[in-house]
Each structure stands twice: as C-alpha cells, then as structure tokens.
Amino acid sequence: MxxxxxxxxxxxxxxxxxxxxxxxxxxxxxxxxxxxxxxxxxxxxxxxxxxxxxxxxxxxxxxxxxxxxxxxxxxxxxxxxxxxxxxxxxxxxxxxxxxxxxxxxxxxxxxxxxxxxxxxxxxxxxxxxxxxxxxxxxxxxxxxxxxxxxxxxxxxxxxxxxxxxxxxxxxxxxxxxxxxxxxxxxxxxxxxxxxxxxxxxxxxxxxxxxxxxxxxxxxxxxxxxxxxxxxFEGMREEISIEQKVEVGGQRFTVKNAVITPLQIAVTIEADATNDKHANGFINIALVDEKGRRYESNSAFGDSNTSITRHFKSSYFVKPKKLTLIADGLYMSENNLSITVDTDKIETLSSPHNRLLLASKELLNGEYEVKFDLLNQDEIDKKPGYTLFPHGGTFKDGAGVSYPISDSRGVQWNSNEDKVTYVYRIPAADYKQPLTFSIEQYPGYVLKPISIPIK
Known part of the structure; x- marks a missing residue:
C-alpha cells in the first residue's frame, strides 16, 4: 500500500x-x-x-x-x-x-x-x-x-x-x-x-x-x-410526519423522514385495505421554499405495502421549509394475468389487449421470451413496471408451475408507444397455454399531492 x-x-x-x-x-x-x-x-x-x-x-x-x-x-x-x-x-x-x-x-x-x-x-x-x-x-x-x-x-x-x-x-x-x-x-x-x-x-x-x-x-x-x-457523527435529522393522503381511493401514510448529508429518506406506508396495486407516485420529489427540487432515484421496499424513498439531500442547503410533492399515483388492478401459446407465439388473453407475446428464442439452454406492452403514453413509460413478480412462477396448461428468471432487461425507443420486457424461462416441452401472473401494469390517477415535511 x-x-x-x-x-x-x-x-x-x-x-x-x-x-x-x-x-x-x-x-x-x-x-x-x-x-x-x-x-x-x-x-x-x-x-x-x-x-x-x-x-x-x-x-x-x-x-x-x-x-x-x-x-x-x-x-x-x-x-x-x-x-x-x-x-x-x-x-x-x-x-x-x-x-x-x-x-x-x-x-x-x-x-x-x-x-x-x-x-x-x-x-x-x-x-x-x-x-x-x-x-x-x-x-x-x-x-x-x-x-x-x-x-x-x-x-x-x-x-x-x-x-x-x-x-x-x-x-x-x-x-x-x-x-x-x-x-x-x-x-x-x-x-x-x-x-x-x-x-x-x-x-x-x-x-x-x-x-x-x-x-x-x-x-x-x-x-x-x-x-x-x-x-458524520451527529449529522442526522429525524422528523416524525404521520400525514395521511388519499389518491384514487387508495390511502397512504407518510410516516417519517431522515435527513443526512447524502440523502433524505422518506417512508410511506400503504393502507392494508387498499383495493388496487400501488406502483409508485408520479414525479415524486421534495421541494423547498425557494423552489429547489430534490429528486428521488432509489428506494427500498414496495409502494404497495411500505417503501422508503431516497431523495437528494438538502442537508448543506438548510432550507427553512421542505415539502413532499407528486402529480398522482401509478396503480393497477390486482390479480391480473396473461395467457400465451409459446409454440405458436400467440397471445390468448391479456389485460385490455395491451400486453402481447412478441417472440421466443433458445439462448444458453433457456427460452428468452419477449413481451410488448403497447399504447404507452409519456406518463406510462416513466416508472418501468416490474410486470412479473421477482422470483415468480408461471403455469402450463396442466397446472405445473415453472420459475421465471429475473428480468433480462427493458427495451424501448422514444419514437414508439411500446416497451419490450425480456425474461428467461426453462427450455421445456410445455403443455400449452402458459399463464403468467402480473404484478405491475400501466394505469394511473393524476392528483396533485403536497405534504409538509418541515
């Protein structure tokens, strides 16, 4: 050294x-x-x-x-x-x-x-x-x-x-x-x-x-x-908020905020009685009394239960006021699924016919399957939906479950209104059709949100 x-x-x-x-x-x-x-x-x-x-x-x-x-x-x-x-x-x-x-x-x-x-x-x-x-x-x-x-x-x-x-x-x-x-x-x-x-x-x-x-x-x-x-000893400010907000009939509680030199962590809990799947808040940010925005680029948790969002820090700026704002909520119906025939590359059923099986290709001993999500507007494109659950499974026509590998990526072009999701599944001789449960799907409600943090 x-x-x-x-x-x-x-x-x-x-x-x-x-x-x-x-x-x-x-x-x-x-x-x-x-x-x-x-x-x-x-x-x-x-x-x-x-x-x-x-x-x-x-x-x-x-x-x-x-x-x-x-x-x-x-x-x-x-x-x-x-x-x-x-x-x-x-x-x-x-x-x-x-x-x-x-x-x-x-x-x-x-x-x-x-x-x-x-x-x-x-x-x-x-x-x-x-x-x-x-x-x-x-x-x-x-x-x-x-x-x-x-x-x-x-x-x-x-x-x-x-x-x-x-x-x-x-x-x-x-x-x-x-x-x-x-x-x-x-x-x-x-x-x-x-x-x-x-x-x-x-x-x-x-x-x-x-x-x-x-x-x-x-x-x-x-x-x-x-x-x-x-x-950094003692360079931490903890704020209890406990403010409730409702968007599109879905209820949430902004629990607390922790301000440190490199980030602001804000915890938001979803009400257990919500009847839709929350996929995140639209254009969520913190703003101070001078209009400076502190964006969020990461989070731990799940918007549908409890999530801690991390925002850029205001620690050294020391604003007098800080407000959590958003333009609305991304949300979708629960219990959605898509049914496809991977032999014929056909989509038999999907929510609003917006999700289609696009291709299947054998790669490194697995099938790479691509799904096109159509009719995406500028707001829909922003969140990057999970689509299928992390560590999830799908069922074949005989009811046998198989694992879905984690997403291999998302592909899109700004000139198109579709987004392509790429997954891997085992290379097996499936009894068709195959049914995939959907975790997140396009949908949103626009409603201005403003919650004082300090």
Missing part, C-alpha cells in the same frame, strides 16, 4: 462557500426551458439503447429476503463552474468532477469539505488500483477510485469487484457502479476514474472499515481503508 498527502480541501473551502451562495441564488431564477430541452434530448438518446447493457453496471447484494431496490433515472443538476475549476486543481480529484455531476448530494458534500481523502493503492504486474477518497454518512457512501495499467483506458468495461467488512463478511448494501466510456484510442494506457455508490440496507450500519478488491489483468488487487465515523 502507498499513502499520499491529504487533499487540501480546507484551503479551497472559503472560495467554495462564496460560490455556493452565488449559485443557489442563480438557480432560483434561472430559466428551465433550455435545461428541460437538454434533459429531454439526453433521455431520448438513452432510450434508444437497451437497458440490459446498463443494468450490468448495477449489482445488488442483499441478505434480507424480499428487499427490493428501485432504480430510477438520476436527476440532472448544474455544476458550479467555480466548484469544478477548484476541484480540478486539487491533485487526485480532478477526474471525478464529470463523474459525479449528476448527483447534487455528492456535489454539495464536496463543496462543504465533506470528503475523507484515502489515497491508498495496491500494485501488481504494472496494474495500479487507488482508492482516492470517500464521501460518506451513516447510510450512504461513494468510493472514488482510479485504475491504471496495460490496456486500461476510457473504453475499459465493467470491472469485477468485491466489498467486505473488516471481519471478512460481504457488505449488506445496494451497490451501484459508475463509469462513462470515452474515445481513447484502442490499446492506449489512460488512468480511469470510477466510483461505487453504496446504500446501506435498512437496519444495517455503516462499517468501521472496508476491504475493496478489484479484478485487474486477471488478478485481484486489494485496498483496505477506514471509514471515519467522526466526520
């Missing part, structure tokens, strides 16, 4: 804080039309690619059964030019500016000197793996790291990794990896900056240290580093 000097964030802190005040004032009055156009353009380009490729960049390690992790699009934010220029001058962190620019929680944390420099490396056979630093609170942590060596450049794909606690156990958390390819020449050697975004499972505590291993050149490189809990 090699250790470098601590990054001098405190020397830049005074200039950063002055810039924060200026940027916050500008954000209140800045026109949104140009920004919205840029966002739409970027989203449309992304929609033309299959989500299957991107899903490989997100791994989930969960011990508790039934824990669902919902991933949504990361909200677009504007980066302070002064912040970016100052960070670029700090050795070891310049490459991470573009990487984190889509996460306002990480940006404001760095602006407020909320980073723990690590600068520990492991080196083998010309490969170097360096953990540059971490940004952490008691529930979330971003690990900033750099890799370099033969064949390593911006075109390097996903690198396998392991994360273990000091006692050698796997870390219980959802772990997202971020890397953006660039146009480095093939065969060039260019250091690559990446980061892991770690969200601790409910009831799990941030460990005192981590063992981070990365597979480079067919060998494992390892860095052990401490997590300084004193940096």
């Amino acid at each position: 090699s250790e470098a000097k601590e990054t001098p964030f405190r020397q830049a802190n005074q200039a950063l804080r002055s810039d924060i005040d200026h940027v916050n004032q500008e954000l209140v009055v800045m026109p949104e039309l140009a920004l919205d156009a840029a966002i739409r353009s970027g989203i449309e380009q992304g929609r033309k690619r299959s989500i299957r490729r991107n899903r490989k960049r997100w791994s989930v390690s969960m011990i508790a059964a039934g824990l669902s992790v919902i991933l949504l699009l990361t909200a677009f934010v504007r980066v302070s030019p002064v912040f970016a220029s100052i960070v670029k001058e700090i050795p070891g962190f310049s490459g991470f500016v573009e990487l984190i620019q889509g996460d306002n929680s990480l940006i404001t944390a760095m602006e407020n000197d909320f980073i723990q420099p690590i600068k520990l490396s492991d080196e083998k056979n010309g490969y170097i793996f360096t953990v540059d630093g971490i940004i952490a609170d008691d529930q979330r942590m971003a690990i900033l790291y750099t890799v370099e060596g033969p064949g390593i450049n911006g075109n390097t794909g996903f690198l396998d990794y392991k994360l273990k606690t000091s006692d050698g156990k796997d870390l219980v958390a959802s772990i997202g990896s971020s890397h953006y390819p660039n146009d480095d020449a093939e065969g060039s050697i260019v250091p690559v900056h990446q980061y892991l975004d770690i969200l601790m499972g409910e009831g799990s505590k941030m460990p005192e240290s981590l063992q981070f291993s990365l597979l480079l050149g067919g060998q494992w490189l390892k860095v052990d580093f401490p997590i300084e809990h004193k940096r």
Whole structure:
C-alpha cells in the first residue's frame, strides 16, 4: 500500500462557500426551458439503447429476503463552474468532477469539505488500483477510485469487484457502479476514474472499515481503508410526519423522514385495505421554499405495502421549509394475468389487449421470451413496471408451475408507444397455454399531492 498527502480541501473551502451562495441564488431564477430541452434530448438518446447493457453496471447484494431496490433515472443538476475549476486543481480529484455531476448530494458534500481523502493503492504486474477518497454518512457512501495499467483506458468495461467488512463478511448494501466510456484510442494506457455508490440496507450500519478488491489483468488487487465515523457523527435529522393522503381511493401514510448529508429518506406506508396495486407516485420529489427540487432515484421496499424513498439531500442547503410533492399515483388492478401459446407465439388473453407475446428464442439452454406492452403514453413509460413478480412462477396448461428468471432487461425507443420486457424461462416441452401472473401494469390517477415535511 502507498499513502499520499491529504487533499487540501480546507484551503479551497472559503472560495467554495462564496460560490455556493452565488449559485443557489442563480438557480432560483434561472430559466428551465433550455435545461428541460437538454434533459429531454439526453433521455431520448438513452432510450434508444437497451437497458440490459446498463443494468450490468448495477449489482445488488442483499441478505434480507424480499428487499427490493428501485432504480430510477438520476436527476440532472448544474455544476458550479467555480466548484469544478477548484476541484480540478486539487491533485487526485480532478477526474471525478464529470463523474459525479449528476448527483447534487455528492456535489454539495464536496463543496462543504465533506470528503475523507484515502489515497491508498495496491500494485501488481504494472496494474495500479487507488482508492482516492470517500464521501460518506451513516447510510450512504461513494468510493472514488482510479485504475491504471496495460490496456486500461476510457473504453475499459465493467470491472469485477468485491466489498467486505473488516471481519471478512460481504457488505449488506445496494451497490451501484459508475463509469462513462470515452474515445481513447484502442490499446492506449489512460488512468480511469470510477466510483461505487453504496446504500446501506435498512437496519444495517455503516462499517468501521472496508476491504475493496478489484479484478485487474486477471488478478485481484486489494485496498483496505477506514471509514471515519467522526466526520458524520451527529449529522442526522429525524422528523416524525404521520400525514395521511388519499389518491384514487387508495390511502397512504407518510410516516417519517431522515435527513443526512447524502440523502433524505422518506417512508410511506400503504393502507392494508387498499383495493388496487400501488406502483409508485408520479414525479415524486421534495421541494423547498425557494423552489429547489430534490429528486428521488432509489428506494427500498414496495409502494404497495411500505417503501422508503431516497431523495437528494438538502442537508448543506438548510432550507427553512421542505415539502413532499407528486402529480398522482401509478396503480393497477390486482390479480391480473396473461395467457400465451409459446409454440405458436400467440397471445390468448391479456389485460385490455395491451400486453402481447412478441417472440421466443433458445439462448444458453433457456427460452428468452419477449413481451410488448403497447399504447404507452409519456406518463406510462416513466416508472418501468416490474410486470412479473421477482422470483415468480408461471403455469402450463396442466397446472405445473415453472420459475421465471429475473428480468433480462427493458427495451424501448422514444419514437414508439411500446416497451419490450425480456425474461428467461426453462427450455421445456410445455403443455400449452402458459399463464403468467402480473404484478405491475400501466394505469394511473393524476392528483396533485403536497405534504409538509418541515
């Protein structure tokens, strides 16, 4: 291991804080039309690619059964030019500016000197793996790291990794990896900056240290580093809310909120007597008294029972007021199903004839089956329905149950009103037809929601 000097964030802190005040004032009055156009353009380009490729960049390690992790699009934010220029001058962190620019929680944390420099490396056979630093609170942590060596450049794909606690156990958390390819020449050697975004499972505590291993050149490189809990000790605000809301005849209780430097967690419980399946709130966000929005890009749980949504953090902004808002509720009927003949590629019955069997193909000893969900409007497309239950089953014509592999991806094009869902099922000689139970299905009610948080 090699250790470098601590990054001098405190020397830049005074200039950063002055810039924060200026940027916050500008954000209140800045026109949104140009920004919205840029966002739409970027989203449309992304929609033309299959989500299957991107899903490989997100791994989930969960011990508790039934824990669902919902991933949504990361909200677009504007980066302070002064912040970016100052960070670029700090050795070891310049490459991470573009990487984190889509996460306002990480940006404001760095602006407020909320980073723990690590600068520990492991080196083998010309490969170097360096953990540059971490940004952490008691529930979330971003690990900033750099890799370099033969064949390593911006075109390097996903690198396998392991994360273990000091006692050698796997870390219980959802772990997202971020890397953006660039146009480095093939065969060039260019250091690559990446980061892991770690969200601790409910009831799990941030460990005192981590063992981070990365597979480079067919060998494992390892860095052990401490997590300084004193940096975020006491930086937590818990708010009891207990406010009820009703949408489309479905009742919910906003239970509480927990504000930490890197996120705001809001827990919402569904009433057990609800007669529809809740699939999430439409355009849910937090907004403060100056109109600044704090978007949600992940959650633990199920909107149909109890869910804890994670929003961008307002901790360092310290707004006087914070309100939970939404435009309505995604919901569908219970006990829906689709019946198909996979030999003839025919759909015999489906809800409102909007879900159709599109194809079946033998791949790696399994059948890959694709279903097209038709007549999707712009609101329908946003949530990314689960469609079939996680770990679910289907039945053949004789009533025999078979497992459904987890979803292999979702494919759509912004110019079409359909979304294609891809699944794998066993390659068996089924007695037709096959019936699949549906968990989530399109449907929504528009109704403005506004719940004061503080």
